[in-house]
Amino acid sequence: MTPYFSQKISDYYFDNKWHLTSSFMQSFPRISLDIISTPIPGLADDRSWIRSGFGNITAASAFAHIRPQFPKVDWGSWIWAPFIPARRSLFVWRTIVGKLPTFDMNRLIGIQGPNRCPLCSAAEETMDHVLLNCPFSASIWADVFRWFLIDQPLPLDVGSMIRFSIHQKNSKQVGNLWKAGVVSLLWSLWSHRNNVIHKNFAPSRHLILKQVRVFLCEAANNFVLGTMANSVSDLLILNNISIAGQPRKPFSYIYVAWHLPPPSWIKVNTDGSVREGRIHAGGVFRNAFNDVLGCYHFSGGQGVAFEAELFAIIIAIESVHRAKWERVWFESDSSFVVQLLQSLSETIGGFFGFSS
Ligand SMILES: [Zn+2]
Numbered sequence: 001m002t003p004y005f006s007q008k009i010s011d012y013y014f015d016n017k018w019h020l021t022s023s024f025m026q027s028f029p030r031i032s033l034d035i036i037s038t039p040i041p042g043l044a045d046d047r048s049w050i051r052s053g054f055g056n057i058t059a060a061s062a063f064a065h066i067r068p069q070f071p072k073v074d075w076g077s078w079i080w081a082p083f084i085p086a087r088r089s090l091f092v093w094r095t096i097v098g099k100l101p102t103f104d105m106n107r108l109i110g111i112q113g114p115n116r117c118p119l120c121s122a123a124e125e126t127m128d129h130v131l132l133n134c135p136f137s138a139s140i141w142a143d144v145f146r147w148f149l150i151d152q153p154l155p156l157d158v159g160s161m162i163r164f165s166i167h168q169k170n171s172k173q174v175g176n177l178w179k180a181g182v183v184s185l186l187w188s189l190w191s192h193r194n195n196v197i198h199k200n201f202a203p204s205r206h207l208i209l210k211q212v213r214v215f216l217c218e219a220a221n222n223f224v225l226g227t228m229a230n231s232v233s234d235l236l237i238l239n240n241i242s243i244a245g246q247p248r249k250p251f252s253y254i255y256v257a258w259h260l261p262p263p264s265w266i267k268v269n270t271d272g273s274v275r276e277g278r279i280h281a282g283g284v285f286r287n288a289f290n291d292v293l294g295c296y297h298f299s300g301g302q303g304v305a306f307e308a309e310l311f312a313i314i315i316a317i318e319s320v321h322r323a324k325w326e327r328v329w330f331e332s333d334s335s336f337v338v339q340l341l342q343s344l345s346e347t348i349g350g351f352f353g354f355s356s
Pocket of ligand 1: 117118119120121122123129130134135136
């Protein structure tokens, strides 16, 4: 290795002192000051490899220095997963780096021939067309979007489609199924395109959708894909693709029996909840014949669940008072509210009955 500079530190530092030239000090006064104020241990000059921590050059650090550097990509880890066969992930990687042998790419490397999309026979074949924009492919994507309750137009190219897919917010289970669906649909479209060209298959939407469904079922049956969210949307998505949901924790069931009020009594069931910090309260009045006499709902200001439950009771009491009902059975699912009101039963206990 040839040194870039012929001078050594020792040419400027000897007798325990810096000897900078006056022209250098005049030209670079601040740097000169920094140099002069830097202590130098009394060691001989040595060469040091700046790219390794200890100054030693190693094959690994030299290779890391000379190998081509590419910008980091956010899809790198997304397309690989235990539940996706490596060749399907590899196929998606080829699409992202533009290495699919579509007719337009073949022309670029000198392979002459007709360029017509085999799936629609109406446009020239490019990667974005055959995998996404072709009316045949787009209609299949639309179906898969519907399965996953995605209500927006298709991205314009495969790269945007992958980026869009990565940034979809889903529970673990639905997110993994979505990833498996996207990767397997891209792969199925391409293998179907090859079968149409080389095996004279007729383009079939049904076949591709079936392949994707089967692949999703295989992934769900053979791998742990994580848990679903306790949400209606996750239930609908999993129902659309016929896959059993994996709830976060086993559901527990509480047996609750509702009883009619006695003759000449009225029963009011109240409930309260808090959603996004706002109080919601409601209740239903019924008589001994199970007729609904009335109901109410109230949305109030900020509060906590207990306040919402209490609010529901207060509104019910006001309603009872206005209606001049005398025998009323209050029922609330908040044991805390029931306990609170029972503690006042000395004054109102003869008029109201409470149960939880
Ligand atoms: Zn087409």
